[in-house]
Amino acid sequence: MKYKSVILILVLLAVCLSTAYAGSDRRIGTAGAQELRIPVGARGTALGGGITADVSGVDAMFYNPAGLANFEGTEAMFSHQPYIADIKVNFAGVATSVADFGTIGASAKVVSIGDMVETTEDYPDGTGRIYSPSLSVLSISYAKALTYNVSFGANAKFISERIFEVSATGTAFDVGFIYNPKWHGVKLGMAIMNYGPEMKFNGDGFNRSLDRRPVRPENAAFDLPSSFILGMAYNAINVEKNSATISGNFVSNNYSQDNWQGGLEYLYDGKYALRAGYNYSKQNSYLYGFSAGAGVTLSFSGTDITFEYSWNQTDVFDNTQYFTGKIHF
Numbered sequence: 001m002k003y004k005s006v007i008l009i010l011v012l013l014a015v016c017l018s019t020a021y022a023g024s025d026r027r028i029g030t031a032g033a034q035e036l037r038i039p040v041g042a043r044g045t046a047l048g049g050g051i052t053a054d055v056s057g058v059d060a061m062f063y064n065p066a067g068l069a070n071f072e073g074t075e076a077m078f079s080h081q082p083y084i085a086d087i088k089v090n091f092a093g094v095a096t097s098v099a100d101f102g103t104i105g106a107s108a109k110v111v112s113i114g115d116m117v118e119t120t121e122d123y124p125d126g127t128g129r130i131y132s133p134s135l136s137v138l139s140i141s142y143a144k145a146l147t148y149n150v151s152f153g154a155n156a157k158f159i160s161e162r163i164f165e166v167s168a169t170g171t172a173f174d175v176g177f178i179y180n181p182k183w184h185g186v187k188l189g190m191a192i193m194n195y196g197p198e199m200k201f202n203g204d205g206f207n208r209s210l211d212r213r214p215v216r217p218e219n220a221a222f223d224l225p226s227s228f229i230l231g232m233a234y235n236a237i238n239v240e241k242n243s244a245t246i247s248g249n250f251v252s253n254n255y256s257q258d259n260w261q262g263g264l265e266y267l268y269d270g271k272y273a274l275r276a277g278y279n280y281s282k283q284n285s286y287l288y289g290f291s292a293g294a295g296v297t298l299s300f301s302g303t304d305i306t307f308e309y310s311w312n313q314t315d316v317f318d319n320t321q322y323f324t325g326k327i328h329f
Contacts, residue, residue, distance in 0.1 A: 028283065031255035032222035033159050035111045035135040036172060036194045040079050040091040042308035042324035046293025047263025048277025050249040052231025053178060053189030058093040058326070061107045061141050064176040064191045064231070065153030068095055068103040068143035071328075079324040084287075084317035088112040095141065102144030103153075111135040118164065131164040151178045157196075165205030172196035172224055185235030185245075194226045226254040243267040257283035263291075271297040275310070289313035293322070303329040 039045050041059045052064045058077035060067025074096040081089040093107030111134070118129040136159075143153030155174035161167060176191035198221040208215050230250045237244035248262035263277030273295040279288040293310030306326040314320050 028256050030223070031225040032168075032199055033135075033161065033170065033172070033194075033224050035109065035137060035161075036157070036159070037225050038081075038083065038089055038109070038111065040081070040089070040109060040322075041077070042079065042293050042310040042322040043265075043273075043275065043295060045312055045322050046275035046277055046291050046308075046310035047247060047265060048261040048279045048288075048291050049251075050231065050247045050261035050263050050277060050279075051233070052176070052191055052229050052249050053187045054231075054233035054245060054247045055189075057328070058095050058105065058107065060143070060153065060176075061093050061095070061105055061139060061155060062091075064178065064189050064229070065141050065143055065155045065174055066151045066176040066178040066189065066191070068105055068141055068153050069145045069151035070178070071095075071103070072097050073329055075326060075328040077324065077326045079322060081320060081322045083111075083320055084314060086114055088114075093139075102142055105139075105141040105143075107139045107141070109137040109139075133161075133163040135162075136160045149180055149182065151180075152176070157194075159199065161199075161201075163201075163205075166201045166203035168199045168201040170196060170199035170224070172226075185238065187233045189229075189231035189233070191229045191231075192226070193229065194224050196224050196226075198223055223255065225256070228252045241269040243270070257281050257286075259283070259286070271299075273308075285315055287315050287317075289315065303327065 039049055040062050044051050044059055044063050055063045055067035056070040057075045076094045079091040083089045089111050091107065091109045093105060095103055095105030097103045113133045115130050115132050117126040118131055119126055138158045139155050141153065141155045143151060145151050153176050157172040159170040159172060172194045173196055174191060174193045177189065179188045200221040201219050206216050206219060231248065233245055233247035235243065235245045244264065244266045246264055251259050251261060259279060259281035261279050263275060266274045275293045277291045290313040291310060293308065295306060295308035297304050297306045308324040310322045312320045
C-alpha cells in the first residue's frame with residue numbers, strides 16, 4: 001500500500017510540473033545542456049524513442065531507469081553515432097543485478113564536436129588557435145522491483161561542458177516507474193527526465209580588455225531541458241517463436257514543443273529483431289522523423305552478444321545512424 005501512495009504522489013507531482021512548465025515556441029532554444037536529449041542505442045532510436053514502458057538493461061539508463069530492474073545478470077553496452085554536422089556521440093554503460101538489493105549501473109555519454117578555429121572581434125577570420133569543445137554526461141543508476149507489478153529506477157547525472165577557456169558543470173536527476181499488470185501484454189511507464197538546478201559557464205574566456213582595463217561580463221545561468229514522459233506498450237502477438245510489440249510515448253518538454261513517439265518491434269525466437277518507428281512534433285523544423293532498424297543476438301555458453309543498427313530520418317542535416325553492441329552474461 002505504501003508503494004501505491006508514493007507512486008500516486010509522484011504521478012500527481014509530475015503532471016503538475018509538466019503543466020506549469022510546459023514548453024512553447026517562445027521557450028525553444030532557451031535551455032542548455034542539450035546533450036542530455038541526444039538519444040542513444042540502436043533499439044530505442046529505431047522505435048522512435050517510444051520505449052519508456054518497454055525497456056530493460058543498459059538501454060533503460062537513458063529511456064527509463066526503472067527498466068534496469070527488469071533483467072538479471074550483468075550487461076555492458078557500447079553505442080556509436082555519427083551525429084549531425086560531423087558531431088560524434090559515444091555511449092558506454094554497464095549494469096548488474098544484485099540479489100535482494102536491486103540493479104546498479106553506470107554510464108558515460110561523450111559528445112565530440114571536433115576541431116574549431118577560434119575567432120574574436122579583432123580576428124574574425126581566426127586567431128590561429130584551434131579548440132575542440134567536449135560535452136559529457138556521467139550517470140549512476142539504481143533500480144528495484146517494488147512489487148510483483150511495479151518497478152522503480154533513478155539516475156543521478158554529472159554534466160560537464162568545456163568550450164575552449166570556459167566550462168560549466170551541473171547535476172541532473174531522472175526518476176521512472178514501469179507498471180506491468182500482467183494483463184494481455186500491456187505495460188505502462190512514466191519518467192521525469194533531466195530535472196536539476198541551473199548551470200553557468202565560468203572561466204578565463206570571459207576576460208576582456210576595455211580601454212586597457214580588464215573587464216569581465218556577467219554570464220547568465222541556464223536551465224536544463226527537463227521533460228515528463230508517459231509511455232505504453234502492447235505485446236500484440238506472442239505465438240510460438242513470433243512476437244510483436246507496439247509501443248509509444250507522450251513527451252511533455254519544458255523548453256520545446258511536446259512530441260509523440262511510437263514504434264513497432266517484431267522478434268523471432270527472441271534473437272532476431274526488425275523495428276520501425278516515428279517521432280512527431282508540431283514544432284517547426286523538428287529534427288527527427290521516421291526510423292528503422294534491426295538486431296541479432298548470438299548465444300555462446302550462457303553469454304548473449306547482441307548487435308543492433310538503426311537509421312533515423314533527420315531534418316535539415318544528413319540522416320543519422322546508430323551502431324550498438326551489447327554483451328549479457
